Amino acid sequence: MIINKSIKTGSKEELINITGIVEEELRSSGIKEGRVLVFVPHTTAGVTINENADPDVRYDIIKGLRGLKFESMDFDHSEGNSPAHLKASLMGSSVNVIVDDNKLLLGVWQGIYFCEFDGPRNRKFIIQIQ
Amino acid sequence: MIINKSIKTGSKEELINITGIVEEELRSSGIKEGRVLVFVPHTTAGVTINENADPDVRYDIIKGLRGLKFESMDFDHSEGNSPAHLKASLMGSSVNVIVDDNKLLLGVWQGIYFCEFDGPRNRKFIIQIQ
């Protein structure tokens, strides 16, 4: 089962918690056991799993990636967004989550985050439930 | 098939080879063909596949990540472990391995490593064999 979702990001760089959206689609699917893949079909955005409790963590992830100083390196790509391409590959284009009893088997502190690195934009992500 | 495993880490930062544990569970499952997902349900630990031969490599990975100097950046998260959250996302929360003839289809030099970035702690990982 493949579900297309749209998301509107509001800043240049931003982590958006999409766990609730994925959970809702899993519930609707009725699938009890299996695996969920969340896939981001963009090259300047990614997806990661990290802390869902303190919202500071998601700003710290952006801050830490900026601390790698890609922004001050000299790149060739004429669009000027090579740092965003690099961050997308560092976070990755997909995450896997195990499904048990129609629930995402995430740790207590884990949430799924859409990672915008070149916004604000209209973005998409794809949920595949198997 | 979902298998929960516990692991006790012994240092602040440490890569622990869990390949043997995953192989043993695969053997017990009797599953011939498919895919194994190793998932870490924590936000300051991750999992990666890297060299299983020279133990220096796993120290070098920790050293290299420390060389990114997250530890000297100024973060907001009050627990003070934002570098560990960043490293967890850089390594990733899961790895996929192909199963062929009831064996992990890993390269000769590859092993699966649990990555502790905020230990020592009692940790878990989940093995899903499909």
Add this chain to the structure above:
Amino acid sequence: MIINKSIKTGSKEELINITGIVEEELRSSGIKEGRVLVFVPHTTAGVTINENADPDVRYDIIKGLRGLKFESMDFDHSEGNSPAHLKASLMGSSVNVIVDDNKLLLGVWQGIYFCEFDGPRNRKFIIQIQ
């Protein structure tokens, strides 16, 4: 279905677009819906999904990773290729792509890249179609 592919890299560090190879194997398989895993069985090479349009982006990814300055850090591993091991773990050993209607559900600008970090070498990658 498991397919072994060989690839010859031509430089020390290089991103090679393997999307066409994966697409061709998917077409031959005739599989309509499912998931493709591309797995790299090496510890100094990885795989990532990034921009397929401007070839500069793949050089910028290599340049950006070099900008992390692993090459000037002091490592223990005697082979001297610890930076390559680190980059392999940062990019990851596998990517997942959703299959719909016998096609890879990639974004318009996305391609799958084999990431060589310690070449030139004869390398392999494995495609699993489920």
